Amino acid sequence: MAKNPFLSGRDLTRIAEADSVAVIGLGRFGQALALELMAKGTEVLGIDRREDIVQRLNGQLTHVVAADATSEEVLQQLTVPSFDRVVVAIGDDLEASILTTSLLLRFGIQHVWAKAVSDAHGTILEQLGVTHVVYPEKEMGKRVAHLVRGAMQDYIEIGDDFALVTAAANQTVSGVPLGEARIRSKYGVTITAVKKPGAHWSYTTADTVIDAGDLMLIAGQTQKAEAFSQLR
Numbered sequence: 001m002a003k004n005p006f007l008s009g010r011d012l013t014r015i016a017e018a019d020s021v022a023v024i025g026l027g028r029f030g031q032a033l034a035l036e037l038m039a040k041g042t043e044v045l046g047i048d049r050r051e052d053i054v055q056r057l058n059g060q061l062t063h064v065v066a067a068d069a070t071s072e073e074v075l076q077q078l079t080v081p082s083f084d085r086v087v088v089a090i091g092d093d094l095e096a097s098i099l100t101t102s103l104l105l106r107f108g109i110q111h112v113w114a115k116a117v118s119d120a121h122g123t124i125l126e127q128l129g130v131t132h133v134v135y136p137e138k139e140m141g142k143r144v145a146h147l148v149r150g151a152m153q154d155y156i157e158i159g160d161d162f163a164l165v166t167a168a169a170n171q172t173v174s175g176v177p178l179g180e181a182r183i184r185s186k187y188g189v190t191i192t193a194v195k196k197p198g199a200h201w202s203y204t205t206a207d208t209v210i211d212a213g214d215l216m217l218i219a220g221q222t223q224k225a226e227a228f229s230q231l232r
Contacts, residue, residue: 020045020062022078022086024069024100026053029115029136030089034061047078070099081107088114094121098128105129152229153215163222164192167229169214179206187228189220 019042023034026048034044038061046064048054054066067074069090080086086104090097097114104112105128113132116122122133143155154166173181173191184190194208195201195215210216218225 019043020083020085022047022080022083024048024080024086024088025090025097025115026050026057026064027089027091029091030087031057033087033089038062045078045080045083047080070096070103072103075103075107080104081109083109085109085111086113088112091115091117097121098124101125101130102128152226155226157222161222163220163225165218165225165229167216167218169210169212169216170231172228172231173210173216174212175209177206178204178208178210183228187220188224189218189228191216192219193217 021037021042022045023030024047026034026046030046030048034046037044043062046054046057046061047067047069049066049068051066054064057064065078067078069075075081086109088097088101088104090100094117101112101114111132112130113134114125114130116125116133116135117137122135125133142157147155152165152167156164158164173183178191191204191210193201194204194210194217197213201217218228220228
């Protein structure tokens with residue numbers, strides 16, 4: 001059963017009807033996600049079976065409950081079927097992850113995100129019908145590998161073969177309007193934004209001149225974007 005002496009059905013109903021997210025599983029990934037959502041103004045119902053974690057997060061989330069999310073009755077009590085968005089962040093118990101996700105899909109929840117700890121786990125979640133399967137450790141490992149081996153300051157992969165890369169300006173573009181530098185035709189990438197020292201990011205145009213010390217936001221096929229970021 002759900003355990004929270006400060007919890008009321010009226011409060012849960014209000015949260016479910018608001019712009020809110022239920023996060024099930026409050027390990028490192030689930031906690032980071034829930035706290036970031038709260039910081040951005042999204043109300044969060046956090047659920048975890050470990051009472052020590054729930055006590056630690058009490059007051060940091062809109063509501064946090066010690067409960068068994070594999071129980072349909074408990075999820076009904078917590079009004080989880082009324083949420084439009086639910087994240088299953090359970091990573092230490094594959095059976096619990098799969099059972100919980102299966103219940104959420106049976107409820108007809110519109111947007112379900114589920115954490116996968118392996119390719120096999122992810123395949124099972126996809127077969128259940130989850131359209132948003134995330135691999136936090138795998139994706140972070142790939143991202144850090146790209147940063148370690150190149151001159152990039154940040155790297156985000158979008159899809160299977162497209163990336164956004166942040167890198168320092170190089171001599172290829174420094175001091176020349178982008179329209180004259182012909183970056184896309186020469187290198188197959190696009191510089192979409194620039195950040196001058198002490199300024200905010202701004203969109204580029206054909207007249208934009210990038211100087212030494214600027215940061216570039218490069219968009220393109222992963223290998224080409226990475227290669228361009230390494231030019232000096």
